[in-house]
Amino acid sequence: METLTDEMLALGSSNPAEVFTLVYQALSPSVHGYLVARGVDDPEAVTHDVFLALYPRLASVNGGVKGLKTLIFSIAHARSVDHHRLRARSPMITEYLPELDSRSTASAEDHALDSALDAGALELLAHLGDDQREVLNLRIIADLSLEQTAAIMDKTPGAIKQLQRRALGNLKQELEMKVGNTP
Amino acid sequence: MTRDDRVVDDLLEEAAIDDAADLRSLLLELRSLGAGSPPEPSAELAALMTPAPVDIAAHRRVRNRRLIVAAIAVAASVGVGASAAAASPDFRHTAQTAISFLVHTLVPGALHEPGQPPVPAPGSSRVPGREGTSSGGPQRGASDKSSVSPSPRTSVPARPDPSRRPSTVVPPVTPPGAGSKPTAPPANSHH
Known part of the structure; x- marks a missing residue:
């Protein structure tokens, strides 16, 4: 994972595509891992949503990398909370996978x-x-x-x-x- | 010590938990969840990561729009400046003076300054504001004296009234044939 610096973020106004790529490469693994730990059904798709929500706000981030990480995980936290609320209100329909069936008894x-x-x-x-x-x-x-x-x-x-x-x-x-x- | 080790050790130290090798291994496992490779970006994300190509037509549109905006801004500023100048009393006074000068030069006597009496015609013997004085006009009664200005009347009528000539003046007698001689001064009635 490439280390993100405040100087890299400062280039955001002149070259947003490049900075967005750097941010994605540096922080998407931890966002994905966080969403896996949160039990989100499709952590990869939600990771994409998090970064799509980040993009229009990238140029106005304050506080350098620290502020950026706070913003990204604020979005990810909100998305995971929404996901769990939605799942609590609707029945979960997923493909049956025997290895994920918790009703089985270990040998x-x-x-x-x-x-x-x-x-x-x-x-x-x-x-x-x-x-x-x-x-x-x-x-x-x-x-x-x-x-x-x-x-x-x-x-x-x-x-x-x-x-x-x-x-x-x-x-x-x-x-x-x-x-x-x-x- | 790696960054992962430091993060976990700091956390255990903050919680004042010692001698927890199993717990430390568990937290390092949790930490490894965020250490994978970046997920493959979606098509929408990939589009945002691609630098936008330069659109020449869009550049031209923007340039033309800027020119139009600049022209409107210049016209508006000129209009505002002209309005401000016209509203200024100094400007109005200067313009009025210049116009009056031009009109006087081109058409003498056509205009006169507001608040000033008209200029008398050349050769006129009447003095402005002196009409109706006792020297030239009819005799006023006592009742009219209240309206007469007490200032001394020093003006001279342009045409002396013949009726006010002294009756004692003898008209000069010109002897026949002595037309070339100067006339004798009239005799004084007092003498």
Whole structure:
């Protein structure tokens, strides 16, 4: 991933296509990963939507790369919230994939091979509350500061720090329980 | 230490969580979700990433539009300037003076300045504003004296009234044949 600098962004008014390409290459992977962690159905299409919404506002971004990242993940956060609200109101119609059917029961061999770490980070994160999970996504995947995360979630930095501490404590406890249950 | 390691370690330090190797590995796994390659851009995004080609016809249209706007702006500014000059009292006074001078030069006596009496004709013996004085006009009664200006009347009538000539003046007698001699001065009645 190419590192984006404030000087690159400053060229936006003279060459918007080039700067937009640089921004997309630098930040689209983390936006995509954030949307995957948020459980969006089609994270690639929503990533495209996020950058399409960013384009007309790119020339008016304040605060350099930091301000740009705050804006992009604000858009991504809003899109994921809209997605979950829409999904909550309408029935989900998807193609049937046996490997994604959660009603299946793991075999004895599966239980033997599974361990706490193999279960995956997303499965463990699913045990957290929405706000706790969102704080970890924004802090770790989006690489945002306490203040940026607070601005996106419309909370104070102190509240974000508290959510972060609880989220990590709960995750640690989940891991210890998994390890303890592993035969 | 990579950027990923630093991000996770900072987070654990902020939360005051020590001795959490498993948790650290889990957070690094979460971090790796955002470390892939960029998704293939859609056609709409790809169009935005392509520099726009130069459209010569559009450039011409813009240039023509700018010329029209510039012409309108110049005409408007000239009109505004002329209106401002016409509204100025100094400008109006100067213009009036110049026009009056031209008219006086071309047509003498055709115009006169407002508020000033008309210029008397050359050779006229009447003095403006002196009509109806006691020297030339009929005798006024006592009732008219109140309306008469108390200022001394020093004017001289252009034509002396024959009726006011002194009756004692003897007309000169010219002896026959002495037409070439000068006439003798009239005798004084007091002598």
